[in-house]
Amino acid sequence: MALKFEKTGEGTYMLDVCGYVCPHPQIYTKKSLEKMAEGEIVEVYIDNPSSVETVEQMCNQAGHEILEKRTEGGKIIIKIEKG
């Protein structure tokens, strides 16, 4: 388990919070989005289902768009565009 936040391209980032439980995944996601510019995209890797629901609602309230949500071998990947 290690927190990873990497730049994967121009305006795109990857945040890996697998292994973390509440409240870490949602707080790290929030902090990442706060630092990013409008229109930039982050792919968040989470393996804590209840954090996913909080992240979804947080994005909905803050005006960020969830572009994609998929599951890969126990990990949930949420692609968010900062609004």
Add this chain to the structure above:
Amino acid sequence: METTESVDIKAAEKDAKAIERRNTFWVFFILGGLILISLIYAGVNIYYTYLVVYIWFGLAYGMMLQAGRFCMASASRDLFAAGVPRMAVGIMVALIFFSLVQAFLHATDMSTFHPAPFGIYLTLAGIVFGIGMVLAGGCASGTLYKVGEGNGTSMLGLFGICFGQALFVITPMNALVPQAWVQRSQEVIAAQGIPSEYLRAWFDYYLKGYISTKPIYHIAELDFIKNTFSGASRFFIGDALLNAIVPAVLLLVVIYAFYVRKGFIKKVRKKKGKSGLGDELRGFWGMITASKRTTLMGVLIGITAGLHIWVLAGMRHKFAVENFGQLLTKMGHAHDVALFGTVFDPGYWYITSQEAQFGAWVLEKLGIDMRHNIFFGVNNGIPELWRNPALWMSIGIILGAMVMSLINKEFKWKAPKGELIVFGLLGGFLMGMGSRPSLGCNVGAFFIRVAGGDPGGWMYFIGMAIGAFVGVKFFNWYTERKMAKQMEAFDL
């Protein structure tokens, strides 16, 4: 010819089916095991059916807690840290429904609820508990359901709650005890016929010399309410409406105003160019229904908690007892019970005291005297684990959450690593230390009390909210530092 992609999809489908089969097996294994245990208890002695009631209500609570992600720590943390109100809303909805059920039970004389002494101690304990639950990542009930999901950090939190409480109540620290508590304690135990050897640790003096001096309020029993509202209506108006529903609705309005309104009205004005009262009401209702699952589970938990009280009141009536300790004594297990023949048997949803008993049971096996004190020796006893009714409720909650998470394919063993080990243990110990002085946790000292008409529950709630706020501030500082390190490599 199959492509690599189609082979991968087939392999993934095969894996998913294998997981589903494995999960189904474990669900049937757990439920079958509990049915077998229940039958064995009933076969050994009909009195044990009392204990079986706790098992199955525990299972129901666990399933609902997991399905609704119901956790007081999530409620405050998501609200303060992420601005997400879904859990806080769900808890208030549950409180409203449970208060109505409680009022009905009071009105029909089927309630096992009893209010607790009122005082600032509730808020102080709530602060410690609030910090602990944020650190551990779950409140007392949330920790149990997360253990059922295979969460290792929550297992450490549970360890901390069990042993934090057990050690807290036997720690001497007598130099800190005010002389007035000592004098008052000696008078009280003499009047109650308790031998002086039970007065040893600071917590004994706290219970008998401080808590016993505090007034007890039950809204429906206040003279003003009794004189104004006749008959059963005083329970619905005093306990449910005044003590639970009005404050809960006010809190929902505050949550809407501070966390939801701005974003919602902005969207409305962008679309229509203006907003009115109708939009505000739609926004408020939208907040209530934003997470249907949590809100629905809130309603079900409220109703189930009421049903639990009703069933246990019926069991007590059937066996003509007021406490399970009397049945244990009848069955020849006098060593399980406290000085006056009672054990911890709340008669409703409760979490922490039975976990303290578990901690005490283990410490006693290690040779520590856990019985010469007020908490265990006089009030709650230390039953063998398999004869402890409330402990079975906690086990039921863990297993219920496990069943639900297996059904939802969310069960996963997650070993605690790195800083989560420290947070889990420290948070658990703080929750233990924050629940004993208040005679309960987020369930026993807040949820049950507020719904039952005891205003002291709100004193504990205020403390929990302050503690959670402090905990979230700490987390913000800690995560900010970690993120800054991650972002060093590039400009953001």
